Amino acid sequence: MNHPKNEWRLEQQRVDRVIREIDRRLTLLNREASGVKSDIVDIRRNFWEDVRVNFSNDVEIHETVASINQQARVLSERERRHQSVQKQIDTLKKLKYSPYFGRIDFTENGEEKEQIYLGIASLIDEQNDEFLIYDWRAPISSLYYDYPPGPARYRTPAGTIEGVIHLKRQFLIRNGLIESLFDTGITIGDELLKEVLGKQSDSQMKSIVATIQKDQNRIIRNEHSRLVVVQGAAGSGKTSAALQRIAYLLYRYRKTLRAENILLFSPNPMFNRYVSTVLPELGEENMQQTTFQELLERRLGKTLALEDPFSQIEYTLTAINEPGYEARMEGIRYKASRKFMELLDRYFSFLEHGKLKFRDIPFRNGTIIPADEIQQHFASLDPSIPLTNRISLLTQRLVAELKQLAKKEEKKTWVEDEIQWLDKSDYIRADQQLLKEKHFTDETFDDTEREQKLLARIVVQKQIKRSIQFVKHLRYLDSLALYRQLFADPDFAGNELGIENLPEQWPAICRQTVAKLDQRKLFYEDATPYLLLKTRLEGIRTNTSIRHVFIDEAQDYSPFQFSFIKRIYPRCKMTILGDFNQAVFAHVPVNNNLNMLSSLYGSEQTEMFELRRSYRSTCPIIRFTRHLVENKDAIEPFERPGEKPTVTEVSKRADLHEQLMGRIDVLKKAGYKTIAVICKTARESRMACEALEKKAPFPVQQIRKETVQYQPGVLVIPVYLAKGIEFDAVIIYDASEKQYSRKNERKLLYTACTRAMHALHIYCLGRMSPFIATAPKDTYMKDNR
Numbered sequence: 001m002n003h004p005k006n007e008w009r010l011e012q013q014r015v016d017r018v019i020r021e022i023d024r025r026l027t028l029l030n031r032e033a034s035g036v037k038s039d040i041v042d043i044r045r046n047f048w049e050d051v052r053v054n055f056s057n058d059v060e061i062h063e064t065v066a067s068i069n070q071q072a073r074v075l076s077e078r079e080r081r082h083q084s085v086q087k088q089i090d091t092l093k094k095l096k097y098s099p100y101f102g103r104i105d106f107t108e109n110g111e112e113k114e115q116i117y118l119g120i121a122s123l124i125d126e127q128n129d130e131f132l133i134y135d136w137r138a139p140i141s142s143l144y145y146d147y148p149p150g151p152a153r154y155r156t157p158a159g160t161i162e163g164v165i166h167l168k169r170q171f172l173i174r175n176g177l178i179e180s181l182f183d184t185g186i187t188i189g190d191e192l193l194k195e196v197l198g199k200q201s202d203s204q205m206k207s208i209v210a211t212i213q214k215d216q217n218r219i220i221r222n223e224h225s226r227l228v229v230v231q232g233a234a235g236s237g238k239t240s241a242a243l244q245r246i247a248y249l250l251y252r253y254r255k256t257l258r259a260e261n262i263l264l265f266s267p268n269p270m271f272n273r274y275v276s277t278v279l280p281e282l283g284e285e286n287m288q289q290t291t292f293q294e295l296l297e298r299r300l301g302k303t304l305a306l307e308d309p310f311s312q313i314e315y316t317l318t319a320i321n322e323p324g325y326e327a328r329m330e331g332i333r334y335k336a337s338r339k340f341m342e343l344l345d346r347y348f349s350f351l352e353h354g355k356l357k358f359r360d361i362p363f364r365n366g367t368i369i370p371a372d373e374i375q376q377h378f379a380s381l382d383p384s385i386p387l388t389n390r391i392s393l394l395t396q397r398l399v400a401e402l403k404q405l406a407k408k409e410e411k412k413t414w415v416e417d418e419i420q421w422l423d424k425s426d427y428i429r430a431d432q433q434l435l436k437e438k439h440f441t442d443e444t445f446d447d448t449e450r451e452q453k454l455l456a457r458i459v460v461q462k463q464i465k466r467s468i469q470f471v472k473h474l475r476y477l478d479s480l481a482l483y484r485q486l487f488a489d490p491d492f493a494g495n496e497l498g499i500e501n502l503p504e505q506w507p508a509i510c511r512q513t514v515a516k517l518d519q520r521k522l523f524y525e526d527a528t529p530y531l532l533l534k535t536r537l538e539g540i541r542t543n544t545s546i547r548h549v550f551i552d553e554a555q556d557y558s559p560f561q562f563s564f565i566k567r568i569y570p571r572c573k574m575t576i577l578g579d580f581n582q583a584v585f586a587h588v589p590v591n592n593n594l595n596m597l598s599s600l601y602g603s604e605q606t607e608m609f610e611l612r613r614s615y616r617s618t619c620p621i622i623r624f625t626r627h628l629v630e631n632k633d634a635i636e637p638f639e640r641p642g643e644k645p646t647v648t649e650v651s652k653r654a655d656l657h658e659q660l661m662g663r664i665d666v667l668k669k670a671g672y673k674t675i676a677v678i679c680k681t682a683r684e685s686r687m688a689c690e691a692l693e694k695k696a697p698f699p700v701q702q703i704r705k706e707t708v709q710y711q712p713g714v715l716v717i718p719v720y721l722a723k724g725i726e727f728d729a730v731i732i733y734d735a736s737e738k739q740y741s742r743k744n745e746r747k748l749l750y751t752a753c754t755r756a757m758h759a760l761h762i763y764c765l766g767r768m769s770p771f772i773a774t775a776p777k778d779t780y781m782k783d784n785r
């Protein structure tokens with residue numbers, strides 16, 4: 001819609017007025033910040049002068065401690081104030097650059113018309129209490145995202161407010177100047193969105209605050225469900241909605257919720273960095289981020305070498321001709337399935353009525369309580385007591401026994417030898433103890449003997465402490481041996497647990513698992529089931545400080561993994577986002593979907609959302625990529641113009657590399673900032689990178705699983721590491737039928753192609769993949785060389 005010049009001028013005048021107000025505030029806040037800062041410097045410099053220090057007796061010590069605490073409190077109050085002022089300054093600076101992005105004129109029924117301007121934070125004119133800017137998260141702001149002009153309503157804590165929107169205006173303001181201004185009607189084509197999406201990417205994700213879509217807004221503002229599940233097409237804004245939702249929750253619950261109470265599970269370490277600028281852009285601190293692998297490593301400790309998911313996927317894609325491959329694949333799928341969960345349940349019941357496995361309790365270089373003695377103690381406990389309670393009782397008993405045994409040890413000769421190696425501080429401790437007991441007179445025979453006894457106790461305590469810790473941490477319980485027992489005899493599950501329908505290759509799966517465990521290594525697929533068994537026996541260390549968990553790329557998680565996360569964070573709400581068309585891990589069944597997640601908290605506590613419209617790629621790219629999946633109708637393109645993807649078949653690898661170089665050159669000249677050559681595996685990626693590096697007059701970045709950050713430019717990456725990330729231009733290194741024709745490779749190819757924002761070029765060494773061949777011919781341009 002065109003705007004009369006006058007209208008534009010009036011809006012710019014308002015921007016200028018708001019910026020003057022921001023400047024006034026900034027001057028005041030900067031003054032306050034420097035005052036508080038000099039207070040802090042003064043307090044730090046004079047800390048010890050202002051504290052009264054006297055350690056001459058108990059009363060003085062007490063007063064000294066109180067005085068130090070008082071001074072520390074003053075200091076930390078000033079530091080907090082400084083942080084808060086600094087945060088306000090940072091937000092105001094962002095507002096100064098771009099005060100707002102939207103306006104609605106709204107008449108609440110029975111009230112006067114109001115102009116509402118939306119930005120990343122609220123700003124009130126202190127003279128007349130007028131809202132110059134409304135925070136986009138304020139209740140009234142939802143009108144902007146939810147309705148076109150016409151009747152509209154929004155919810156507030158006090159009830160629903162109804163009225164009419166007369167005008168909905170979008171702005172692009174940079175550096176205080178209005179660059180564009182659109183009024184949106186009911187028409188679909190969203191000019192601002194087109195403009196935003198048409199931009200080049202860099203290596204960091206952006207906030208979508210100005211153009212949040214209605215269906216995304218429902219996810220962002222959901223407050224009632226314990227579990228929010230989002231199934232969304234590639235590029236439909238799942239990650240974006242998740243990050244905006246975090247910002248929303250931080251605003252909505254600002255009195256009780258902090259960024260450190262929110263945890264995001266990311267697909268890989270590079271993704272952590274990729275999304276890390278979104279919340280700061282909105283004036284919020286970043287939530288905590290982790291990967292499931294990090295969680296496993298923290299919980300498993302260093303006792304076992306754990307395979308990572310990328311090594312597992314690399315194996316599944318490259319080891320097809322190796323012996324044992326089929327068994328391992330079947331094992332990966334089975335160990336992630338509900339059937340295996342049932343098997344573990346039965347095994348747990350079996351253990352409740354049978355024997356556990358124990359380790360000897362160590363003391364010095366030997367054993368103080370052998371495993372079979374622990375087994376006897378355990379057998380003597382009443383079997384009707386629940387297993388975990390019996391384990392607690394056993395632990396108490398063992399600790400008591402260790403204390404008894406320690407007394408006996410004090411009399412042994414090794415103790416005398418060790419007394420001479422004690423520290424000076426141990427002698428002082430013994431002397432003080434004697435003094436305290438008021439038995440120390442002059443040098444008497446009795447006192448020397450008492451001192452020897454005390455020193456003997458100190459020697460033994462130092463050693464026995466380790467054994468007691470060993471028991472208290474339940475390391476005497478050999479959970480790994482119990483997990484191993486499941487596989488040690490392939491008939492065990494059938495005969496002892498009554499499990500039918502074991503996988504066809506169960507004996508081979510058992511052999512592989514045992515062989516791995518005996519090397520003190522753990523396949524990735526064993527890690528979560530093993531931890532679940534371990535925690536059911538030993539109890540679980542829960543984390544109650546986390547109140548919201550977000551899981552992105554959730555299609556790659558198994559039911560075991562969701563259960564495990566739920567057990568660790570028992571109090572939290574969860575937001576789970578995924579796309580089953582991008583399930584690239586071998587454990588995910590081909591026809592998987594996220595509906596099964598409703599069983600996690602029950603359907604009444606769960607809300608499911610679907611995002612169909614894909615924003616990342618141009619319309620021609622989406623028209624092509626949606627044919628790579630089976631449910632193409634669940635993907636709708638956003639009308640952004642661009643070139644059709646190209647598909648080129650070449651017969652020789654040398655020609656392929658030649659062609660890639662030519663293509664990269666054209667893309668660079670066209671101004672694309674991030675150009676990714678996407679390979680199927682890390683192995684292919686290494687080879688491609690070496691070949692390109694030899695020819696390229698520019699740097700080529702090879703992305704490995706350890707990579708945490710990439711720079712704009714040319715990069716070579718295996719598809720499973722590109723999850724969640726996007727690039728201006730994507731080149732598929734080799735999409736031939738050799739590479740992508742099995743069922744599970746369809747989703748891999750779809751994931752790779754959907755990383756492209758503006759340009760997609762597919763190369764095939766030989767004939768193209770059947771997944772491409774079945775796409776309508778008019779959705780791509782074919783180029784035969």
Ligand SMILES: Nc1ncnc2c1ncn2[C@@H]1O[C@H](COP(=O)(O)OP(=O)(O)OP(=O)(O)O)[C@@H](O)[C@H]1O
Nearest residue numbers: 208211212213234235236237238239240615616724
């Ligand atoms: N409402 C929106 N306004 C502007 N840009 C948007 C919007 N929604 C999504 N986008 C853009 O679309 C792209 C894809 O978004 P995002 O990465 O959040 O999608 P996704 O569903 O997580 O994708 P994938 O499943 O492929 O990882 C990003 O560049 C994002 O900024």
